[in-house]
Amino acid sequence: MATSQRSKKTAPAETASPEAVETGTAATGRPEDHVLATEAPVQPVLGLTGWLRWTWRQVTSMRTALLLLLLLAAAAIPGSLFPQRTADPNGVTTYFQQNPTSAPIMDKFQLFDVYSSSWFSAIYILLFISLIGCVVPRIGVHAKALRQPPAATPSNLQRMPAYAQIKAGAAARSSVLVNAHKLLKGDGYRVVSDGKSVAAERGYWRETGNLIFHIALVGVLISVGVGGAYSYSGQRVLVEGDTFVNNLAGYDSFNPGIAFNENQLTAFSATLDKFEVAYDLTNPTNIGTPLDFKATVSILERGQTQASKQVIRVNEPVEVPGSKVYLTGNGYAPVITIRDGEGNVAFSGPVVYLPQDSNMTSLGVIKVPDAKPSQFGILSFFYPTAGTLKTGALASVYPDPANPVVTMNIYKGNLGLDSGIPSNVFSLAVHGLDQLTGGKTGVKSIQLKPGQSAKLPQGLGSVSFDELRRYASLDIDYNPGQGFVLFFALLALLGLVMSLVIPRRRVWVKLSSTGYEIAALARGDDPMLNRVVGELSKALDPQTGNAKKTSTKSESPEKA
Amino acid sequence: MQQVHLNEALSKLSVLGIYASMLLYAAAFVVLAIHLSRSASDNATVSKSANRLETIGTWITVAALAAHGLGVLGRAIAASRVPWANMYEFSITGTFVVVLIFLVSQYFRKEIRFIGTFVTGFVVLILGIATNVYYVEVKTLMPALNNYWLLIHVTVAILATAFFNIAAALSITYLFKTAKWQTEPKGRIAETKWFKTLQRILERFPEESRLERTSYRFNIIGFILWSFTLIAGAIWAERAWHRYWGWDTKEVWTFIIWTIYAGYLHANATRGWNGKRSAWLVVVGFSAIVFNFTIVNLYFKGLHVYSGL
Numbered sequence: 001m002a003t004s005q006r007s008k009k010t011a012p013a014e015t016a017s018p019e020a021v022e023t024g025t026a027a028t029g030r031p032e033d034h035v036l037a038t039e040a041p042v043q044p045v046l047g048l049t050g051w052l053r054w055t056w057r058q059v060t061s062m063r064t065a066l067l068l069l070l071l072l073a074a075a076a077i078p079g080s081l082f083p084q085r086t087a088d089p090n091g092v093t094t095y096f097q098q099n100p101t102s103a104p105i106m107d108k109f110q111l112f113d114v115y116s117s118s119w120f121s122a123i124y125i126l127l128f129i130s131l132i133g134c135v136v137p138r139i140g141v142h143a144k145a146l147r148q149p150p151a152a153t154p155s156n157l158q159r160m161p162a163y164a165q166i167k168a169g170a171a172a173r174s175s176v177l178v179n180a181h182k183l184l185k186g187d188g189y190r191v192v193s194d195g196k197s198v199a200a201e202r203g204y205w206r207e208t209g210n211l212i213f214h215i216a217l218v219g220v221l222i223s224v225g226v227g228g229a230y231s232y233s234g235q236r237v238l239v240e241g242d243t244f245v246n247n248l249a250g251y252d253s254f255n256p257g258i259a260f261n262e263n264q265l266t267a268f269s270a271t272l273d274k275f276e277v278a279y280d281l282t283n284p285t286n287i288g289t290p291l292d293f294k295a296t297v298s299i300l301e302r303g304q305t306q307a308s309k310q311v312i313r314v315n316e317p318v319e320v321p322g323s324k325v326y327l328t329g330n331g332y333a334p335v336i337t338i339r340d341g342e343g344n345v346a347f348s349g350p351v352v353y354l355p356q357d358s359n360m361t362s363l364g365v366i367k368v369p370d371a372k373p374s375q376f377g378i379l380s381f382f383y384p385t386a387g388t389l390k391t392g393a394l395a396s397v398y399p400d401p402a403n404p405v406v407t408m409n410i411y412k413g414n415l416g417l418d419s420g421i422p423s424n425v426f427s428l429a430v431h432g433l434d435q436l437t438g439g440k441t442g443v444k445s446i447q448l449k450p451g452q453s454a455k456l457p458q459g460l461g462s463v464s465f466d467e468l469r470r471y472a473s474l475d476i477d478y479n480p481g482q483g484f485v486l487f488f489a490l491l492a493l494l495g496l497v498m499s500l501v502i503p504r505r506r507v508w509v510k511l512s513s514t515g516y517e518i519a520a521l522a523r524g525d526d527p528m529l530n531r532v533v534g535e536l537s538k539a540l541d542p543q544t545g546n547a548k549k550t551s552t553k554s555e556s557p558e559k560a
Numbered sequence: 561m562q563q564v565h566l567n568e569a570l571s572k573l574s575v576l577g578i579y580a581s582m583l584l585y586a587a588a589f590v591v592l593a594i595h596l597s598r599s600a601s602d603n604a605t606v607s608k609s610a611n612r613l614e615t616i617g618t619w620i621t622v623a624a625l626a627a628h629g630l631g632v633l634g635r636a637i638a639a640s641r642v643p644w645a646n647m648y649e650f651s652i653t654g655t656f657v658v659v660l661i662f663l664v665s666q667y668f669r670k671e672i673r674f675i676g677t678f679v680t681g682f683v684v685l686i687l688g689i690a691t692n693v694y695y696v697e698v699k700t701l702m703p704a705l706n707n708y709w710l711l712i713h714v715t716v717a718i719l720a721t722a723f724f725n726i727a728a729a730l731s732i733t734y735l736f737k738t739a740k741w742q743t744e745p746k747g748r749i750a751e752t753k754w755f756k757t758l759q760r761i762l763e764r765f766p767e768e769s770r771l772e773r774t775s776y777r778f779n780i781i782g783f784i785l786w787s788f789t790l791i792a793g794a795i796w797a798e799r800a801w802h803r804y805w806g807w808d809t810k811e812v813w814t815f816i817i818w819t820i821y822a823g824y825l826h827a828n829a830t831r832g833w834n835g836k837r838s839a840w841l842v843v844v845g846f847s848a849i850v851f852n853f854t855i856v857n858l859y860f861k862g863l864h865v866y867s868g869l
Contacts, residue, residue, distance in 0.1 A: 062830045069823035070841075073816045080812040080860055087807050091861065115807050224805075233803065280700050283566040291564065293703050314703040315800050326802040475802040482804050489791045496787060500780045525776060 059126070060133035068127040075123055079114035082106065086115070128221060135214045142207050149192045150201035153508045160508075160519035162533040166541060168515035176516050176540055180509040183539055189507065197510035202503075206524065209498020216495055219488030227481010229259035232323075234476045239333040239350040240469040243271040246320075246476065264478065266322035267302040273309070275330060275470040279400055288359065288398050295327050295472045312474070322478060329473030331355045332362050332382055334406050334450075340371035340461040347371075350469050353382045354426060359396040360384050365428045369417045376436075376460055377415050377428045380408045394447075406465050408446040409438035410456055436460075503528060507536065516540075564700050567638040571698040574634025575691065577627050578652055582687045584624030585659075589680040591617035596677060600760030617676060618666070624680075625659050632656050639698040644714045645705055647857060651690035655683045658722040665726070669774065671766050678729040709796035716792060720785035721849055724821075727778035728846035731839040734771040737762050738836055772835065775842060776828060783821045790814050801863060809862035813852040820845040 046054060058064055083091025092112050096103040110117035157163060168176065180198045184191045189200035234251040236244050244250050246268050278292040293314055298307035301321060310318045317326040333350035340346040346368045353362035366378040385398035386405035394407060411433035417423065436457045438445035446454045446463065453464030504523040509516060518540075520533050595613035598606055632653050636643040643649045662679045665672045701710075736742060741749070742759065749755050765771070793814065798804040805811060824841040827833035856862070 062826055063833070066823050066826040066830055066833060069819050069826060073819040073823065076812055076816050076819070079807055080809040080856065080862075083861070084807060088861065280563065282563045283568075283700070285568065285697055286566060286699055289700050290703060291700055292706075315707045315709075317799060317802070324802070328802065477802045479803070482798060485804065486791075486795065489794070493784070493787050493791060497784055500784060525773065525780075527773075527777065 056133065059130050061130075062134070065127065065130050065134065068123060068130060072120075072123050072127060075120050076114070078111055079120075082111050082114075084114060085112050124221075128218065131214055132218065135211060138207075139211055142204075142211060145207075146204055150190055150199045150506065152192075152194065153197035153199045153510055157508055157510055157517045157519035160521050162520040162529040164518045164533050164537045165512070166515045166518070166537055168541065172541065173511055173516060177509065177511065179540055180536070183536065184507060184509075197508060200507045201505070202507075203505055203523075205498055206502040206504040207499070209495045209500075209502065212495030213492050213499055214495075216488045216492035220485055220492065223481040223484035223488055225481075227479050227485060229257045230264070231257040231479040231481070232260050232264065232477070235328075236474050236476065237352050237471055238270070238272040238474055239352065239471040240272050240275055242350075243269055244474070245269045246323075251476075264322065266320070268320050269300045270320075270325065270474070271298045271300075271307070272296075272472055273298055275472050277330070277400070277470075288400075290399070293327060293330055293472075295330075295474075297325075312472075320476075323476050324478070326475040326477060327472055328475045331471055331473075332360065332384060332401070332404075333469045333471045334364070334382055334404075335466040335469060336366060336406075337464045337466055338366070338368055338371070338461060339463075340368070341374075341459045342372050343461075344372070346461065350471070351380075352426075352471055353380070357396070358399065360399040361396040363426075365426055367415050367417065367425075367428065369415050371461060374412055374460060375415050376410055376412045376456075377430075377433065378408050378410055378463075379428055379430070380406055382406050401468055404450060404468050406448045407438075408448070408463065410436040410446070410460065412436055412458065412460065505529065505532065507532065509536070509540070564640050566640070566698045566700065568698060570634050571638035574631045574638060575695075577631030577634055578687060578691060581624045581628035581631060582684055582691075584620055584627060585680045585684045585687070588617050588620035588624055589677055589684060591620060592676040592680060596674075596761050596764070597757060599764050600757055614673060614676075617680075618663075618673065621659065621676065621680060622663065625656070625663065628652070628656050628659065635698070639700075641701060642711055642714070644718065645701055645710065646694070646696055646699070647853075648690050648694040648696055650714070650718070650853075651686055651694055654718045654721055655686050655690075657718050658725050659683055661719075661722050662726060671770070672726075672774065674765050675726065675729040675733065678732070679726070682725070682729075704800050707796065707800065709792065709799070713789060713792040713796050716785050717789040720782045720789055721853075723778045723782035723785065724846050724849055727775045727782060728842055730771050730775035730778065731842035733762075733765055734768055734775065734839045735836065735843070737765060737768050737771065738839075772839065775839070779821065779824065779842060783818075783825065786814075786818055786821065790818055806863075809856055809860040810852070813848065813856050817845060817848045817852060820848055 083095050085092050095112075099106075106112065110119070114120055154160075177193055177195075177198050181191050181193050184198065184200040187202070189202040190204075191198060191200045193199075232255065234254040236250060236252050238244050246265050248254060248262060248265070272295060274296040276294045276296075277290050278294070280286045280289045280291055295312040297310055297312060297318070299310055299318070299320060300307040312318045312325055312327045314327055317324040319325075331353055332355075333352050335350045336347065337345060338347040347366060347370075351364045351366055353364035355362050362382040362384075364378075364380040364382060366380065368377065369375050381394070383394055383396040383403075383405045384400060385396055385402040386394050387397040387403075389395050394405065411428065411430050413433035415433075416429065423429070435441055437443045443457060446456075448454060448463070448465035450465055450468050453462055455462050503526040505520060505526055505528075506522075507518070507520045509518050518533050518537050520529050522529050591613055595610050595617055598610035598613060601607045601610070632643050635649060635652065639645070639649075644653045659679060662672070662675070742762065745755065766774070793811070794804040797806070797808075797811070801808075820841060824838055824845060827838040827841055
């Protein structure tokens with residue numbers, strides 16, 4: 001990436017001559033397109049095609065790529081400052097509540113969807129156009145270079161960044177070129193001789209790697225895009241004993257890609273048999289820290305008669321046909337039964353409580369719209385191991401259920417569920433409701449242990465805590481592109497390593513009147529340049545080995 | 561799931577190792593700083609004797625690294641796992657790797673010694689923050705972190721950071737050497753004693769092109785390692801968080817850093833952008849890394865939460 005030429009027509013290495021070295025263009029190994037870019041605008045008449053060509057050169061120039069990269073980095077920052085809808089939808093809701101005036105304006109600028117925003121997309125699409133426009137011509141140039149012999153030996157080798165002059169007699173001079181040819185060929189150089197000199201070049205893989213890197217990035221982008229279109233991600237909270245069936249109705253929430261088709265959902269069902277948590281029991285300061293979450297599920301696929309038992313852990317998803325099932329969360333689901341004032345069962349089943357702290361103090365909401373004579377709602381806390389604070393309030397002191405207790409506050413009144421406006425099942429809008437227990441009412445909150453039941457105030461009925469279960473939050477995900485993304489990402493990495501560590505280098509050996517000269521020139525950074533010349537001179541003259549280096553400029557002067 | 565034994569006594573002992581290394585690094589810093597000012601002396605015998613100081617400073621650094629290594633090892637044994645699962649551990653292990661790479665690089669390029677004051681000073685600073693602000697008792701791993709990818713992903717991230725760190729020190733030196741206020745001082749500043757000393761110190765440093773090149777070489781290794789960190793992180797995220805990329809705040813900053821350094825590599829091949837501007841990009845890139853590790857970890861909401869810290 002850094003070390004190659006983003007030059008459209010001229011690749012300096014292909015045209016390098018001593019003159020070019022002197023002017024610094026080829027010697028610095030720097031691209032020429034920026035020169036074109038700065039010169040072009042002063043041309044008097046450009047015409048339409050001229051302008052198009054000029055624009056295209058601007059877009060595909062290295063400078064543009066650089067600016068777009070820096071712009072992309074800057075544009076990504078707001079996405080880490082403000083909550084994003086994809087990563088943190090609740091954060092966005094909260095932000096809107098806390099900043100009711102500024103949030104809608106920010107939303108207009110897509111600051112809550114930065115990475116799919118038009119401005120962020122514009123930058124990376126332009127970047128990729130620039131990349132393609134730069135890389136495609138280079139493929140042709142490189143393919144040509146691969147077929148051509150190394151460029152002829154320049155007339156003045158002394159100007160090269162690494163140079164040595166060796167005195168030698170006629171006998172040595174007669175064999176030096178043949179030996180140099182053989183040595184360089186053995187070192188993997190491409191070599192040509194013209195009778196008076198040997199010209200050699202190596203490191204074509206550097207440019208090949210660079211091209212692979214850039215093309216692979218295009219592959220990553222396409223895989224991300226296409227894969228994302230056909231992907232889906234669904235969430236489902238599953239209580240022990242419950243079964244999930246893989247269709248749209250089976251999900252609590254579902255985020256499909258734009259090309260998602262319902263037929264992609266393969267038929268399978270998953271029953272959560274058991275959810276277990278292993279806690280640290282041995283280390284005094286660490287007791288109660290979870291060590292492992294383990295969900296045992298029975299998965300039944302289409303055509304099977306026998307379900308297979310599988311274990312899902314964090315970091316260990318289970319594969320089902322067409323998707324993977326991940327474990328993303330867990331909590332408690334006390335089974336509650338409520339009878340209304342007329343003695344009818346108005347609610348019965350496990351209630352998903354949301355954990356509030358590391359000791360699993362959990363908050364649950366029950367709405368009983370069908371109760372007679374009056375609707376009511378319940379705000380409830382669950383303490384897996386209840387302990388009493390000095391203030392008399394309950395708190396959970398340990399996350400495992402050693403002393404499970406449920407407390408309930410009853411709110412009587414219209415729950416507003418009949419208005420047709422969807423409401424959050426995990427929250428109770430208490431405004432306008434009549435609180436009957438807990439808080440300032442003076443009536444104690446209802447407290448229940450498993451198996452206990454209690455009467456509700458004002459003849460609303462009764463409530464019982466039948467048993468305690470756990471639940472697991474599962475994520476069912478499918479992304480057909482991710483294998484390709486990985487492949488192209490690794491290919492890019494390979495290309496990157498090749499383009500940064502393989503030296504591209506030219507070496508010349510030339511006869512002179514008193515002996516011979518050795519010189520080397522690198523394209524890009526090459527820490528070995530002087531050593532190459534030194535070692536070659538030693539190898540060519542093993543007896544004396546007294547190569548007199550007239551020039552050992554610190555190192556290659558250029559760094560492309 | 562097996563119960564893990566945490567050895568808190570050993571953990572406390574390992575902190576002593578870290579404190580001992582901080583003292584030694586501070587001593588090395590002082591010796592190397594004296595060396596710098598002495599080597600800049602006009603007096604030939606004084607500047608010659610300064611070379612001894614450099615050797616002494618380097619050996620103190622080696623001793624500090626040994627104490628530092630014991631501290632890291634003690635922490636690892638105390639926790640029965642790799643010592644980089646929270647910010648304290650990442651800091652002590654990361655700085656250990658920085659010093660290790662710095663000392664090993666000297667074997668290949670002796671001239672790199674001159675950034676010894678930068679490295680020891682920086683390490684004392686980070687270790688001071690780690691022991692005072694980031695310190696947490698040994699804890700077991702949260703299940704999401706308990707995976708072999710912790711070994712791969714974080715090891716490579718630490719290595720990348722270390723290479724970027726050394727490159728940043730080189731680029732900052734480069735910027736000092738090429739700064740206009742330094743090369744073409746205006747007014748009275750040029751006459752002051754401290755300015756003359758600074759100039760002489762800077763003269764002793766390797767020449768600009770060499771600084772630029774060495775920084776470049778550290779940066780390309782850092783960039784390759786950072787690319788691998790990013791890919792390894794995505795592979796792990798797919799298993800732990802059910803998607804390979806989700807623009808989590810830490811993922812965002814990893815991407816930003818990658819893009820800045822990609823820009824730096826392009827800058828090196830763009831006329832008008834090499835030299836000072838690309839050196840500034842190194843400073844910006846490394847600042848982003850420091851920001852990612854401090855502000856993003858502590859104040860930004862995201863999935864990369866560390867137990868306590």
